[in-house]
Amino acid sequence: MKNKIARILSDTIRDCISRGLLPEINLPGGIEVEVPGNPEHGDYASNIAMISAAQVKQNPRKIAAVIEANLVDPGNILEKTQIAGPGFINFYIKNSVWQNTLQIIQEKNEEYGRLDIGGAQKVQVEFVSANPTGPLHIGHARGAVVGDVVANLLKNAGYAVDKEYYINDAGNQMNNLGKSVLYRYRELFGEKIEFPENCYRGDYIKDIAGDIMKKEGNKYLISDEEATIRYFTGVAGGVILEGIKDDLRDFGVFFDNYFSERELYKDDGVAELLDSLQKQGFIYSDGETLWFKTTMYNDEKDRVVVRKNGDPTYFAADIAYHKNKYARGYKMIVDIWGADHHGYMPRLWSGIQALGQDKSSLKIILVQLVNLLRAGEPVAMSTRSGEFVTLREVLDEVGKDAARYNFLMRRSDSHLDFDLEVAKKQSNENPVYYVQYAHARICSILKMAEERGIALPEYKDIDPALLREQEEINLMKMMAKYPEMIEGAARTLEPHRITFYLNELAGIFHSYYNKNKVISENEKLTAARLFLLRTVLIVFRNALNILGVGAPEKM
RNA sequence: GCGCCCAUGGCUCAGCUGGAUAGAGCGCCAGACUACGAAUCUGGAUGUCGCAAGUUCGAAUCUUGCUGGGCGCACCA
Known part of the structure; x- marks a missing residue:
């Protein structure tokens, strides 16, 4: 929908320029369309007039007026427009357009929200990668979920994604x-x-x-x-690795490949790579150790790749590992690390640039540490003594869905409080149930309809114009926004946007449910509303599916 | 000492990459089931967006400086 508005604007502006109504305008950043915070400002708004005002030195409201008067709207989707504030153009979309999206959702079904911005490009997401010296603990769990969902997001966006676990088994x-x-x-x-x-x-x-x-x-x-x-x-x-795999499986996390660090050393692979990098001038010797010139790429200092005792460092292996990734054809590589490794980023970026790769092809997501609590009190953890809360214990105590959902409720780079008591509580303090409950509730209504002998309607059977309650319009708008939300989450690699979206969608639904009867004496209205619920169900399922969280029919 | 990240109602956090009157949830107060599931809903109070300058039509968002917190600064991984 955003794109449609942007197209209307660009068509209109081009038209106006060719007819001499507007001077030549350059829009290097494209046309921005956004959803205003205040619904009184329309469904969408554009600041295009203000942006171009500075360039062509005209009053922004005047430019807006020219654009508004000449809008090209072949699809006839606009109810009305207005010019507001310093020069915003506000767009109001016809209700019929929102009502039509119901048909699209129904037709696309589990494909609704799928994108093809990836163009089947090969992407690798590497995460967890804990060395198998002990069971996974709560800290690994967050990275595991973030990695898994980022991979799902990219897959959904049309990338060819492989998930990989790097086993540090050589140190x-x-x-x-x-x-x-x-x-x-x-x-x-x-x-x-x-x-x-x-x-x-x-x-x-x-x-x-x-x-x-x-x-x-x-x-x-x-x-x-x-x-x-x-x-x-x-x-x-x-x-231990088998145990890790078992835990991950029960957490809903599966890998396409487990890659052993030892693999890199076969046939002197690491040594040969260092050799070749030395010939290219990226590596120098100080007589005892080999140094990589990471300062060439803005690292604070050069880094050792071969120690005095002749052993290569972790960094040396990591360059070889990433070379291997590129050699396998991945165009984009996503590494997910604990935030305590952030200092390592410039080093690795130097490494891949020396390999001739573009810095932007390696995305690094930092996942902040988890602050584990029980009823508000911190749970003491110490890796050294072997006292830590394992992923297994969390799974046993709070379950997969609640654990995953809780880890996805914050931006990855923000600290996360994980309270075991809250996460297992089946109450309104626990957002996962809020969303799942909405889903179960809809299933329950549809079942009730069937029991009363009401066939589930198809789009052709209903009159979508009957869906005109405010909450119904809100639901349809929210669902129409779903693909845009997914695209944003995929582009920024930010899974938490989905949980926020789901909470909002569930909120609109619950509110709707409490105000309006779906099944009533009015057959036509009942049919329209049942159909609406079917589409809401689809959006819930698709989103929860990306999160790897269950969509239960009853709870 | 240097570098990275963070600072938004009492608490936990969003804020769509610079937009209009800054939003949720929890907690608190007051209400709603003989009605499709009350794990729900309705209403109410709470803010110097850490501080100070700067950039411009416009800043929670960008720049710089300060304050306070986290994390790094290995020939560990």
């Missing part, structure tokens, strides 16, 4: 994992162990050690320690 943290298991294993045979600072203490380590003891006995007490650690690392990493 010495994994080695510490193997060591931790070994120490617990020895403890099981009665040895007293001073547990080192950098080892993992969670109970899951003991379980893994216990399993190894049960299956393979005591043979690792005497074998070569380094080999044993390597072996235990593999076993533990595998077990």
Whole structure:
């Protein structure tokens, strides 16, 4: 609809210029059309006259008047227009236009809101990517949902999206994992162990050690320690990764690919890449270590890629990883990180630019940490001691839908309070139920109609002009806005816009429901309203589907 | 010390990339079921958009400076 108004304006202006009514106007930014905050200012408004006023040095209201008098509206969608304030042109859309969108929604059904701004371009969204040294905790959960929904949004917008989990399984943290298991294993045979600072203490380590003891006995007490650690690392990493996958599955998060960091080192891949970057002058040696000239691309300082001891850094692997991503044909790459990694951004952007890629092709979404509460009181968490609330515990306690919805209610880069007591409360403090309840309520009404022998109407069976209550018009306008909202969310990679939209839509519906009977003696009105509800249902489902939140028929 | 992010009613947050009188939810107060689901609805109070300049027709939004909070500043990942 916004686009239609913009087209009317651009056609009109071109027409006026060619007829000499307006001077030549340049509009590099295109034509802006927006929804005014105040409904008295119409359904849409444009500031075009004010924008061009400065350029052609004329009174904006005068320009607006010329435009308004010569509007080209072939679709005949305008009820009226007005010029207001310093030079706004306000547009009022005919009710019949909103009523017609019902037909579009019904016809498109689950396609309603689907876009093709992506042009089937290959996009990769990489997220979670926790190294498999322990179960996912609440902090990972937010990133998991944001990544999942961003991927859904892009898919819905017409991109060819793959979701990937990068397994950091090559660093010495994994080695510490193997060591931790070994120490617990020895403890099981009665040895007293001073547990080192950098080892993992969670109970899951003991379980893994216990399993190894049960299956393979005591043979690792005497074998070569380094080999044993390597072996235990593999076993533990595998077990933990499987657990992570299980948790993600129950959270509704699925990946197309799990990519192992170790893959990068095969056939000296990392070394060769560093070599070639050195030849191109991006990397230099100071005699002991290799440095990447990230300052070329506005990083604060150059960064080490190969340490004094000869080991490549995480950064070195990450350049190789992103090179690999581009080599797989992805035109746009979305990385989702914890906000505490923000300092790493200039480094990675330097890396991909050295690879010849455009900085804008790598989008990085920072997800702020979650502040976990229980009934308003902070829940103490410490990774070191192994005391943290796991994703599994959250799922068991509050359920998938409430957890996902709560993580999507704020912008990603804003801190989020997650209160376990509130999230599991089935009350008005918990927005997920507000939306789901609206959906269930509609299902219930449609079912009631069927039980009374009223067939669900099709568009051709109804007179949409009967839908003229204020709440009905509001519902139709809101639904007409759905594709625009989705497009905005997809372009900005901001999933929270959907939850805000859903809350508003549910609000309009609940209010409508309380004021008006859908099923009544008036057959024609009943049919029209039932049809309206069918379309509302479609919008709820499509939006909830993108969020990965259930749309229950009863609660 | 340097860099990034944040600051909007009592609380938690939106604000569509510069628009018109700044909005929701929670909490608080007062009301609405013999009516399609009261997990709902209706009405009410609450604001120097952290402070100060600047940019222009117009600023919560952009610039600069300050204040206060978070996070980074590794040859960790």
